Amino acid sequence: MTRRFVFLAGVLVTLNVVLFFAGPGLALRGAIVSELFGPKMVRLTVLERNGQEWNVDRGMITQVSATQVTLREFDGRVQQIPLDSTTDVLRFGRQISESALAPRWHVVITWPANGAPAQSVDVEKVPPRHTQAYG
Numbered sequence: 001m002t003r004r005f006v007f008l009a010g011v012l013v014t015l016n017v018v019l020f021f022a023g024p025g026l027a028l029r030g031a032i033v034s035e036l037f038g039p040k041m042v043r044l045t046v047l048e049r050n051g052q053e054w055n056v057d058r059g060m061i062t063q064v065s066a067t068q069v070t071l072r073e074f075d076g077r078v079q080q081i082p083l084d085s086t087t088d089v090l091r092f093g094r095q096i097s098e099s100a101l102a103p104r105w106h107v108v109i110t111w112p113a114n115g116a117p118a119q120s121v122d123v124e125k126v127p128p129r130h131t132q133a134y135g
Contacts, residue, residue: 052112054111069083069107089120090121091126108121
């Protein structure tokens with residue numbers, strides 16, 4: 001019994017150490033944003049050491065086209081964010097088509113502050129009427 005306990009404890013400690021040092025690339029971007037900044041986060045500006053600045057905006061889509069998405073954020077701010085074919089659109093960790101985005105969807109968008117197209121759109125919530133069509 002003691003050997004099993006020591007073995008199990010060793011396995012669990014090793015697993016914790018590996019997960020502690022694992023890069024964030026192993027987790028979903030949406031999960032990281034939700035865990036670190038919580039569901040109350042509205043927007044975030046990040047400045048990297050190399051001088052590049054990034055925006056992270058959370059809100060509800062009010063309009064969407066092939067080149068732009070318009071968000072209404074929790075505090076009422078309306079933000080227009082450019083899109084292009086290189087923008088990753090993710091729902092439940094799976095890539096979906098950019099054309100699937102629709103008004104009333106709740107999303108988190110990561111995009112460069114220089115006005116370049118968004119790097120990613122992470123879908124957080126889809127209204128019930130869209131669930132069957134895109135789910």
